[in-house]
Amino acid sequence: MSLPPDGEAAPTGDLGWGAVAPVGLYLHIPFCVSHCPYCDFVVVAGREARGPANRIASFVRALEQELDLRADALDRHWGPPGTAARPLLDTVYLGGGTPSLLPTNSIARLLALVRSRFGVADGAEVTLEVNPGADERGDAGAIRAAGVTRLSIGAQSLDPKELRTLGRRHSPDDVAETVRAARASGLASVSLDLLYDIPGATLESWAATLDTALALVPDHLSLYALTLDDPDAEGITGPGGDHLPVSAGARRWRDQARRGQDDDRAAAMYELADRRLAAAGFAWYEISNWARPGHRSRHNLAYWEGRAWEAAGPGAHAFDGRTRRWNAARLDGYIAALTPSDGSAPRLPPGLQEPVTASGREAESAILALRTSMGLPPSALDRPALGPTLTWALEAGLLEPTRDDRLVLTLAGRLLSNEVFVRLV
Numbered sequence: 001m002s003l004p005p006d007g008e009a010a011p012t013g014d015l016g017w018g019a020v021a022p023v024g025l026y027l028h029i030p031f032c033v034s035h036c037p038y039c040d041f042v043v044v045a046g047r048e049a050r051g052p053a054n055r056i057a058s059f060v061r062a063l064e065q066e067l068d069l070r071a072d073a074l075d076r077h078w079g080p081p082g083t084a085a086r087p088l089l090d091t092v093y094l095g096g097g098t099p100s101l102l103p104t105n106s107i108a109r110l111l112a113l114v115r116s117r118f119g120v121a122d123g124a125e126v127t128l129e130v131n132p133g134a135d136e137r138g139d140a141g142a143i144r145a146a147g148v149t150r151l152s153i154g155a156q157s158l159d160p161k162e163l164r165t166l167g168r169r170h171s172p173d174d175v176a177e178t179v180r181a182a183r184a185s186g187l188a189s190v191s192l193d194l195l196y197d198i199p200g201a202t203l204e205s206w207a208a209t210l211d212t213a214l215a216l217v218p219d220h221l222s223l224y225a226l227t228l229d230d231p232d233a234e235g236i237t238g239p240g241g242d243h244l245p246v247s248a249g250a251r252r253w254r255d256q257a258r259r260g261q262d263d264d265r266a267a268a269m270y271e272l273a274d275r276r277l278a279a280a281g282f283a284w285y286e287i288s289n290w291a292r293p294g295h296r297s298r299h300n301l302a303y304w305e306g307r308a309w310e311a312a313g314p315g316a317h318a319f320d321g322r323t324r325r326w327n328a329a330r331l332d333g334y335i336a337a338l339t340p341s342d343g344s345a346p347r348l349p350p351g352l353q354e355p356v357t358a359s360g361r362e363a364e365s366a367i368l369a370l371r372t373s374m375g376l377p378p379s380a381l382d383r384p385a386l387g388p389t390l391t392w393a394l395e396a397g398l399l400e401p402t403r404d405d406r407l408v409l410t411l412a413g414r415l416l417s418n419e420v421f422v423r424l425v
């Protein structure tokens with residue numbers, strides 16, 4: 001990690017040598033109506049997100065400035081968008097936070113700016129993350145008219161009690177209404193996010209959530225085990241860190257919630273989901289993701305395929321094929337750098353960057369590929385850095401050769417993927 005000499009976070013805008021131009025763009029929108037106690041995303045909530053003192057308009061001005069500065073850097077390095085050296089973007093992803101809290105005209109303006117400065121290919125996938133609450137989900141028709149093609153809906157559970165446990169504000173009916181409105185608006189693809197291993201959940205409640213989700217006929221499902229990490233202990237909440245400190249209340253909630261989790265139950269939930277989703281016509285294509293044909297997330301696939309992407313917004317990560325760069329998480333520093341109150345020129349926000357070494361890249365590429373149903377070619381067995389672990393995983397039944405000549409994690413391998421991955425780094 002390259003820290004500037006004084007230990008302060010520094011603006012990061014250089015393109016590393018050997019870099020390639022991005023094919024995707026991630027925009028981080030940090031606002032949520034309230035802060036769920038398990039959430040480690042970069043989020044500001046409460047008065048900053050809603051009401052007379054909200055900071056959404058100041059943030060959008062800052063984000064527009066960052067997009068211009070990042071586009072300027074790409075123009076200088078690669079020339080204008082739409083050339084062999086600088087392809088038009090294939091994907092744009094507005095994640096958060098709750099991007100659907102942005103006024104629709106702000107979403108439309110941001111996407112127009114992205115189109116004019118970065119270039120967006122015909123048929124590009126443009127995803128917006130949405131929370132299902134009636135006062136959070138926005139107007140699906142206007143969202144589609146702004147240029148969004150895909151909604152990713154943060155359902156998390158379809159059990160009212162579990163939603164209360166998680167501190168969520170919406171009901172299962174809100175999820176159904178959000179899907180209905182998305183379909184009525186003609187949005188091309190609808191994804192639901194669900195969490196398993198929620199304290200108090202049972203295999204039966206999880207089966208009921210899956211059945212209710214499938215009855216809504218989504219195109220894509222992301223299923224994540226509830227993880228209760230401690231970003232403060234991991235040292236990633238400092239001035240240049242990409243996370244915000246955990247509040248005392250959230251820390252207490254997590255300590256209590258951990259006691260209600262169970263690894264065996266989590267594994268049984270994953271196996272049950274894999275069976276039910278396969279029976280309903282969904283294919284797994286990444287450890288946590290299943291899709292109907294034609295509905296894989298192209299944006300996330302670009303991450304797993306190690307392609308380059310640009311990013312803007314607090315805590316957002318970018319990768320140019322050679323270097324990882326991220327903006328610091330704090331909104332104050334972000335807005336102050338990009339829209340200085342003293343009339344000085346906008347500066348890129350504080351953040352850090354980290355070059356990826358050749359050996360690190362080999363291990364990381366293998367891990368990302370193994371996360372997916374594409375896996376690795378058998379020739380990976382001949383690579384000195386990979387072969388011993390892959391051979392061990394084959395013998396342990398965690399990896400298998402497929403009919404189309406790839407090495408792919410088995411179901412047991414997906415459940416124990418971290419055992420494989422730690423041996424590769």
Ligand code: SF4
Pocket residue numbers: 031032034035036039040041043096097098131154
């Ligand atoms: S709504 Fe989503 S992003 Fe916002 S705090 Fe809850 S989990 Fe985090």
